[in-house]
Amino acid sequence: MLLKTVLVLAAGCAALASGSPKPLQQGLSSRIVGGTPAVKGEFPWHVSIQLSLDAQNWVHVCDGAIVSNEFILTDISCRVRPDQFGRVVAGTLNWTDPGSIHTVAENIIGEPFFALLRMDPPFEFNSDIGPIQLPTLNEETVPGTAMTVSGMGEIAPLEPSQELVKLDVTVVPKTNCESVYLWQNMTNVICVEDGDNEAGMCTDRAYACPLVFDGELRGLFSYELGEDNQCVPTWFQRSNELRKSKIIGGTPAAEGEFPWHVSLQFFDSNETWIHVCDGSIISTEFIITDQICIFKPEKDGRVVAGTVNWTNPGSIHSINETINNEIGFVSLMRVNPSFEFNSNIESVRLPDLNEESLPGINSTVSGWDESAPFVPSDVLVKLDMPVVDKIKCYSSYPGVNLSNLMCAGDSDNGTGMCSYNAVGAPLVYDGELRGLYYTQYPTCGNPGLFIEVSLFRDWIFLNTGV
């Protein structure tokens, strides 16, 4: 009888235990055997995800890895729901003794295994806190490769140890895992054992310990008990699937083709401006974007217009005022100085109030592509995305309240929005701004989700006079 344990946020990462294969006895305290304590600054990307019932007493529930100054990567089951008290702790070897504390501003689901959690505030990198690189797409991890996993251990079932430990493991042929984890799809899995086949990751509630090779995050621990509760070998979900993120099938935009398109940029801890969101000019004074893109404080952000290359600004504007719609979704930003319209800088027309975007209209999205996840490329691209009917939209996003949203894009032919960097990207039909790209749900392989701008038409007019 196979025992499949599916975890809910419960307890610590890996209990690193010995034995070959190691039976996990019910009720027996799991201990750390075979793991050794990590030293300060050795795993600066390692974070602890914690939950609390009262926002005072916190417990470590999952591990994760810093992949950019804003995002951590973790297992999909470790995302923190808005109705939970959750936090992320970085820069420490002891999760009860936080280095820096961050709340989760947003969960982005990377189907089917991963979640990206956006941090508020973003990380400030130092010798104890820093990102781990992601591998290139389809980079295979060959048997024999030595890797290191880091995780909070367990001192007893459900009781995470306070100490970050590491364990050296070796990649073994996938067949070793396939013969144990019979029900699992091993296509995108890395199977590991330790050198002597003695130590392993042995817990039924581990999540998302980072597996690292040569400075690259190759996998996240994704454990389920095997037949007879065997603990070795262990499998990790490959992280290189994430490399797929981008605007698939987009082609470069010409100078002046989308004169309303602006880049929202953030002054990061490295003291450089980095593109984080897209926006659209609606008047000489205002842009509109997704409410996720607002800056706090406003001086940390700027608006760059008049260019198809965000690293090479046409004109630069600071943000004088931000107006947030009460129900979320959209925000208006007043820029300073005002825009001076020319062939590369111009406002986009707005649709009429409640003018629904009907299936089949030939709309086009523009956005900055990605050269890697979270790394915006400097090329503005465009992609035709016809509006999709609500029935197909509902079947792609079951359970999602689509009242203020619409779907666009022919995902059946392999094109589509699959980007973390194009939040707020404008979808335009016949010179009218119909949608703003919305990234709260996974859109890779599905039609893109966009905020229906016409529903906010009267609110925009009230606040801008446009």
Ligand SMILES: *[C@@H]1O[C@H](CO)[C@@H](O)[C@H](O)[C@H]1NC(C)=O
């Ligand atoms: C972790 O930090 C807490 C609080 O500072 C301390 O009481 C505890 O001894 C530390 N644990 C370890 C294993 O160092």
Ligand SMILES: *[C@@H]1O[C@H](CO)[C@@H](O)[C@H](O)[C@H]1NC(C)=O
């Ligand atoms: C296993 O996963 C791969 C990649 O995600 C997928 O293409 C394949 O259809 C899956 N196989 C089964 C049997 O589900």
Ligand SMILES: *[C@@H]1O[C@H](CO)[C@@H](O)[C@H](O)[C@H]1NC(C)=O
């Ligand atoms: C900081 O900027 C420098 C120069 O542009 C770059 O080489 C380095 O990778 C950046 N560091 C981070 C953490 O982004």
Ligand SMILES: *[C@@H]1O[C@H](CO)[C@@H](O)[C@H](O)[C@H]1NC(C)=O
């Ligand atoms: C974008 O601008 C930068 C800075 O001027 C330049 O180095 C880079 O080559 C440009 N990229 C493209 C695709 O033109």
Ligand SMILES: *[C@@H]1O[C@H](CO)[C@@H](O)[C@H](O)[C@H]1NC(C)=O
């Ligand atoms: C915004 O612009 C107005 C008009 O130019 C100016 O009076 C005001 O001080 C500005 N506010 C901020 C916060 O910059």
Ligand SMILES: *[C@@H]1O[C@H](CO)[C@@H](O)[C@H](O)[C@H]1NC(C)=O
């Ligand atoms: C969209 O474009 C297709 C192909 O050019 C055309 O057949 C169709 O009529 C257009 N639809 C609308 C609503 O303009």
Ligand SMILES: *[C@@H]1O[C@H](CO)[C@@H](O)[C@H](O)[C@H]1NC(C)=O
């Ligand atoms: C996919 O569909 C879009 C929208 O209908 C179309 O513009 C594009 O040419 C198609 N791409 C391919 C590769 O067929």
Ligand SMILES: *[C@@H]1O[C@H](CO)[C@@H](O)[C@H](O)[C@H]1NC(C)=O
């Ligand atoms: C969906 O959202 C709309 C608009 O915000 C709201 O009126 C409606 O009650 C929501 N529906 C559900 C089922 O939550």
